[in-house]
Amino acid sequence: MRMQHARTLAQRLGIAASVMCVAGSLIVSALTPTVVHARVPQVANTGAVDELALIRQTEVLEARGDLAGAERLARDVLARSPTSLSSLIVLERLLTMQGKLTQIEPFVDRLLAIDRLSVIGHQMRVRMYATVNRPEDLRLAGDAWIAAMPDVETPYSEVARVYRSRGDLVRATAVLDQGRKRLGGDALALELGDALAEAHDYDRAVVEWSAGIGRDGQGFLPIQRRLQALPDGGVAAIPKLVMLLRRDPSTTNRRRSASQIALDAGLVVEAEQLARQVYRELPTEERANYLTDVGRRADAGHMTKLAYWAYGEAMRIDTDTARRMALHARYAQIALEAGDTARAAKIYSDLEKAAAPGSAQRRQALAARIQLGASRGDVERALDELMVLREEYPRAPEIDEAASRVGTAMLDRGNLDGALKAVLGVRGARSGATRGRIFLRQGKVEAARDELINAAPQLTGAEATATLTLATVILRLSEAGGELIGRALAIVADDAAGAVRLLAEDSRALQPPERAVLLDYAATIADRSGLAQQAEHARREIVAQYPQSSVAPAALLSLAQSVMSRGSTAEARTLLETLILDYPRSALLPQARRELDRVMGRVPGR
Amino acid sequence: MRRLVAKYSTILFLCGLVLVPVSARAQSLVVPMDKEQTNHLKAYGLTFWVIDHGMTAEWLLNYRSGSFVLPDRPDVRREAALRGVTVNTITAGDLAQLHQTIEQANMETVMLEKAPKIAVYTPSNVNPWDDAVTMALEYAEIPYDKVWDPEVMQGRLKEYDWLHLHHEDFTGQYSKFYINYAGAPWLAEAMRQNDAVAKKFGQPNVPALKKAVAEEMRRFVADGGFLFAMCTATETLELALAAVGVDIAAAFSDGTGIDPAASKKLQWDRTLAFRDAELQLNPGVNSFSDIDGHQVNTPWRQPLGAYQLFEFSPKFDPVPSMLVQNHESVIPDYFGLTTSFRRDRIKPGVTLLAEEPGTAWVKYIHGNFGKGTWTFLGGHDPEDPQHQVGDAKTDLSLHPHSPGYRLILNNVLFPAAKKKTLKT
Secondary structure (H helix, E strand, C coil), X not given: CHHHHHHHHHHHHHHHHHHHHHHHCXXXXXXXXXXXXXXXXXXXXCCHHHHHHHHHHHHHHHHCCCHHHHHHHHHHHXXXXXXXHHHHHHHHHHHHHCCCHHHHHHHHHHXXXXXXXXXXXXHXXXXXXXXXXXXXXXXXXXXXXXXXXCCCHHHHHHHHHHHHHCCCHHHHHHHXXXXXXXXXXXXXXXXXXXXXXXXXXXXXXXXXXXXXXXXXXXXXXXXHHHHHHCCCCCCCCHHHHHHHHHCCCCCHHHHHHHHHHHHHHCCHXXXXXXXXXXXXXXXXXXHHHHHHHHHHHHHHCCCHHHHHHHHHHHHHHCCCHHHHHHHHHHHHHHHHHCCCHHHHHHHHHHHHHHCCCCCHHHHHXXXXXXXXXXXXXXXXXXXXXXXXXXXXXXXXXXXXXHHHHHHHHHHHCCCHHHHHHHHCCCCCHHHHHHHHHHHHHCCCHHHHHHHHHHHHHHCCXXXXXXXXXXXXXXXXXXXHHHHXXXXXXXXXXXXXXXXXXXXXXXXXXCCHHHHHHHHHHHHHHHHHCCCHHHHHHHHXXXXXXXXXXXXXXXXXXXXXXXXXXXXXXXXXXXXXXXXXHHCCCCCCHHHHHHHHHHHCCCCCCC | CXXXXXXXXXXXXXXXXXXXXXXXXXXXXXXXXXXXXCCHHHHHHHHHHHHHCCCCEEEEECCCCCEEEEECCHHHHHXXXXXXXXXXXXXXXXXXXXXXXXXXXXXXXXXXXXXXXXXXXXXXXXXXXXXXXXXHHHHHCCCCEEECHHHHHCCHHHHCCEEEECCCCCCXXXXXXXXXXXXXXXXXXXXXXXXXXXXXXXCCCHHHHHHHHXXXXXXXXXXXXXXXXXXXXXXXXXXXXXXXXXXXXXXXXXXXXXXXCHHHHCCHHHCCCECCCCECCCCCCCCCECCCCCCCCCCCCCCCCEEXXXXXXXXXXXXXXXXXXXXXXXXECCCCCCCCEEHHHECCCCEEEEECCCCCEEEEEEEEECCEEEEEECCCCCCCCCCCXXXXXXXXXXXXCCHHHHHHHHHHHHHHECXXXXXX
8 A cells, every 4th residue: 555655646746747847837848748748749740949939939929918929829839739738828828818718628629639648738628617617617627637547646636626726625525535535545635634624624634634644754744834824723623633643553753743733732731741752762862852842842832841841851861062051041941930940040050160260151150040049039148149249240231130139039028228238339220120119118209219210211111111100100109108109019029919909908098199199000010910800990999089180081091991801892982981071181082082983993903 | 376365364264263262152163174173084974973963064165174164062062072073162253254254265155954874885795905985984983884786786775865886896807806816715705695696686697787786876876866986996887887788707707708899889878987998808907997097906007196186166166176175185196906097088077076187097086977976086095005905904093184085075975065055
């Protein structure tokens, strides 16, 4: 069976190459008859070179817009040489452009009368009937082609392709099934899979694609491309395909294909099981490369545990020192993400020792180890090492981040003096922002505001927004309000809901305008922490209790957006209309009107 | 010069208006349509809302780029605020003075009394391109109904005052999209739907169905309807009307090729706007005829320029005046499958509303037929010069001052004008 499959594949490739050759480059095909056509005697009494010259002449006439002249010339060539495929293709194009494609029929008939196995002839006939929309003739032409060469895949796949392009998936599948029945084995597996997938019959499509991958996994890449192109991203097909590829009798190569598909699709459990199994089965010399590949794919897909395992094993068995060093830093970060801080600290420590004294690598490893120490709770030691880092490398760019981390850890533990020691005198936006938070905790609102405003422009993304928001908020607070925000910030990382609650409840003792500002800030924290309900609750309180406050319009807009995300169009409309009508001078009016248009479907949604 | 004087007197008058405080004497709201307006497109919607709610409005042609006067009522103010439309308060005395100014200048007032019932001709399937009129109506909050071939064939057009056609191909060739999009699901779906409707109404094929639909639309205008068409709908409607008993559709859509002598057999006495056009006989060329001056999808495509609106005297030509009210008189052009209309293909007696100076084509035309009127505007989307199949819809909230979209909305309001003022 394997032999038979190999033979049909070779036939298929030979014929497909002939089709592509003729379609892609007329001149080459005219002078180089393919395997199929070599069996046909050239009837022409005109030499190939003369024929080529005439074809060139038709192209010149066509370019000048003389379609009738070009057509005449092509007809002349075909009259003398009915098997001239290039002329036939030129004539087909010319007739198509003039809206009389059906006039190609006698020429195709003549070609097929001489060469009943001409792929071009059959293909052209099928294509013509499809173009002029003559379904019955199309069916007959397809049957004739299949009857002429029933033991090769080409007629089945090409006829099915035409039906697919017409959206007739039932007929396309029927033709391919007919081919499968005749040729046996896994013939036409890719084509059948494609047609079935297009008809959303994923159960049968994956069976065919599984066959198309083969026992040796050679067909993996084309299938991978198909999976990526599926309209639902492969959600329906991929789990089934992975299951089929694992099912016995499987092979290591099929399981390897399955592991890659599972990794790319984010099927964590399957990917991990398969990766471990394939790793055990692979020859020793292939293992390191495979693990590195698994590590990278898992890393990209946020499958931290699997990436951690793969990188760890790769570093253990890989004999290539340069590659091991390259993996080290990423491995340490993943160790952190996986929660294995001890392992990460050990890796950084190893890196620090391995790097040359005074080198950038050593400095970076030390800084990373300090940050790690701060986050692991070993804060006092981290502060001592930070002081060493600051002394040994006073201009090191890593100091800002490391000092900020240590300062924040100290602040979170209520050690304001230690926190200030970590960041005092350090240049940089992050340590500046941390100083701002320390000052807030001390009730020094002015100093905090200055630090935050200076830090914000040097930060990027969400960090910049958060810092700027905080700076703006504290402008409107008393010392008591600033101190309250400082307390909330101290717990927000570990207990965002608690911070929101603290702001909402402890602000009751403050003046109404200040309370509204703090409720608004509580809503912002809730938004960032995914606490939609708490955010909505805080904003509803602003709208109901403090409609005159400066934050009321923004609260209305945010509320409208959040109720709209739940599909409450009517309430969103009311909220936006209230904002527009009750706050006619608000800077948010243009945004509110745009949002209202979106809510009402008057402009495209986001 | 006369217009210049009018503009200056307008500005002086406006200065007076601004100084008038809101008081108990306030009786009307002026919706300025010059550059003071914060949302030109929604201003049309606001005016439509007023007349749709049984009130009357005035359209001040040539006064501050076609401003409106609306009753000063809380509900009108509320709607204006929600839509972000600029309105100025005006007292009864000021209004009288304004009318006097208009009487003495090249301006005119037109009463808008009855909201027209609007139909948009569009299929139920979702096409991968946008429709400028539908977007303008949605954005301006003007209500409308959708109609398609079944409704047209059932004679339901008579229920409407105003009919809009957009990117439609009345030759039945699916805009020749098969050249580039054969096999695309949306095209297959469109073909399936059209075939089914043709069968339902006993038509042998889609081109025959579209000819019958075009005939119904012609009758709609003849009986007093207002027809507004854009893009390919303009050109192909005319070709379908002219092609009585002539095959002008490629084999793809009806199984037979185009009659090679089709151009000579077209009956131009049956059309509204065009004459003597040559059909594009090549099914592989994405063009219908030589009516379009730009031929966007052919190797002989002409580049985009800018078109200029003609100026009319509203006292003598109120209808063309209404159709060209705008705060910009020169507008950047935009492509469509039919972008413009060749001058030598336009019938005598048709009113030219906008042209690209120095070229062989015009952009915007208008005419009467029977008891009704028609207006054709070339191009697809005034704010997307090269809208492609599959492109995202234009977000009109980003173009609230679009002069191109204003032309569309002028057409929507024009049927609301009190009949006695329509002198042409």
